[in-house]
Every structure is written in structure tokens, then in C-alpha cells.
Amino acid sequence: MIDLERKRELYRLQAELCQTLADPTRLELLELLSEGPRPVKALVRATGQRQAKISQHLAVMRQRGIVVAERMGTEMHYSLADPRILEACRITREMLVDRLRRQHALAEVAQGE
Amino acid sequence: MIDLERKRELYRLQAELCQTLADPTRLELLELLSEGPRPVKALVRATGQRQAKISQHLAVMRQRGIVVAERMGTEMHYSLADPRILEACRITREMLVDRLRRQHALAEVAQGE
DNA sequence: GAATGGCATTCAAGAATTCGAATATACGGA
DNA sequence: TCCGTATATTCGAATTCTTGAATGCCATTC
Numbered sequence A, B: 001m002i003d004l005e006r007k008r009e010l011y012r013l014q015a016e017l018c019q020t021l022a023d024p025t026r027l028e029l030l031e032l033l034s035e036g037p038r039p040v041k042a043l044v045r046a047t048g049q050r051q052a053k054i055s056q057h058l059a060v061m062r063q064r065g066i067v068v069a070e071r072m073g074t075e076m077h078y079s080l081a082d083p084r085i086l087e088a089c090r091i092t093r094e095m096l097v098d099r100l101r102r103q104h105a106l107a108e109v110a111q112g113e
Numbered sequence C: 001g002a003a004t005g006g007c008a009t010t011c012a013a014g015a016a017t018t019c020g021a022a023t024a025t026a027c028g029g030a
Numbered sequence D: 001t002c003c004g005t006a007t008a009t010t011c012g013a014a015t016t017c018t019t020g021a022a023t024g025c026c027a028t029t030c
Helices: A002-021 A024-033 A040-047 A051-063 A084-112 B002-021 B024-033 B040-047 B051-063 B084-112
Strands: A067-072 A075-080 B067-072 B075-080
Touching (some): A002 B024, A024 A051, A024 B002, A040 A075, A084 B002, A084 B084, B024 B051, B024 B067, B024 B084, B040 B051, B040 B075
Antiparallel strands (some): A067 A075
């Protein structure tokens, strides 16, 4: 079962990736970066969060290879390392939205009784 | 910006979902359940982990609505609540595999120099 | 070269997660 | 009803994550 070891290693890496996505601020940053490269300043403005916090989250995502950074004069421009991440995010969001809709419908029915 | 609030709430839920996926054992369980409903016993056997640990992880995923459980006599059969989760997992795994491949290719080049 | 704007890092505290050990519960059969 | 198999829960310790506060660093401009 040497193949199982390889699978387990992949599960570990995948878990690490999911862990990196498991933060609302980071998900919002990814969504903002889906529009294209953005300087930190713009991300701070758009999220309304403290600059240090945004930098910390960007650093985490940079370490894990989810975003890449490039210096543009005095600014740092961040962008997505692999746009496929957006597809994964889209799917999970769809699942959530559907679930919320079902819950809502259920609440309506309960209301009507 | 009432809409922003709604978005943020969705990001929170999405982060919670990602958090739930952020564990190698749970990812392995989801993969096993992709084949169809399975009793806990089978999952314990397939993973080689302690029964309590598997039950704990299943409980977490049940609470978050990722899997559903049904009693079959003395056994509990678990299954995926929404198969779309597999699609999201597949995408992230593909990203990882590609990254590993690139790293491997890079190592080859470095080797050759 | 001092000041400023833009970003990163460090540190510490609090919260959350993971896991093993022990224990509890549920069901079916004798 | 007692037992064994199957599964769940509780508890405590160790580890990890998140964030604010403070501070550091780099490039540009004056």
C-alpha cells in the first residue's frame, strides 16, 4: 500500500489548502483579486479592515502559494496564483446558497402551517 | 451597503465549510463516501484510524451538513449530503497535483545543471 | 537625509481544533 | 434481561489560529 501513503500526503496538502481558505477575510480577498491584480492599499480600502490584518492574511496566502506578489514602485500588487481556486470557491458558495434557500423555503412552510 | 453585510455573512459560512474540509482524515472520509453510503465500521477499516476519531470527524461533518447519517439496524450509514463537494475537492486536488508536478520538473532542471 | 506613504513582521493573548482515553448509548440476539 | 457489537460522547492536554498593538522596513519626494 505504498500508494495509500501518497494519497494520504495529498490529503494532508489538500487539508492545508482548505485551512488557508477557512477565513472570511481571506475569501473576501480572493474574490477581490478575481478582478485582477490589486495593491494592498486597495484591498485594505475595499475590506475596511486594518492594514496589518490584511498584510498578515496576504502573507499566509503567499506562503501557501495561493497568491503572488509583485512590487510596483512603492506598492505591492497581489494576484491569484491559480484562478482555478475561484471555481472551487464558486462551487462551495453555490452549495451554501442552495442550502440557505432550502432552509428559507422550509421556514416559509412552517410559517404557513 | 446592506448587500456587503450579506456577502460577509456568506464568506463566514463559506469559511466554516472550508474549515470543515481542512482535515486529512475528513477529506479521506469524503472520498470514501463518494462511492456511496458506508457504515462507520467500513470507514474505520478503510482508514485504519481509531473508531472514536472517525466518529468525531463524522459528527463534525454531520453538524455542518456535509454528510447525513441513517440508522440501518445496528449500523449507522453515512453518505454525502451534496455530491458537489467532490467537485470542489477535485479542483483543489488538481491544483495541488499540478503544483507538485511543476516543482518536480523544476527539480529535474536543477539536477541537470 | 528626513519625512512620508505603503507594507511587513513580531509578540502576546484568547479562541478554536485535534486526539487519545475513558465511558456511555443503542440495537439485536440468546 | 443480559451480552456483544456498533457507534457516540465527554474530558483534558497539546497544538494551532486569529487578531490588535506596536514597530520595522523600503521606496519616493522634498
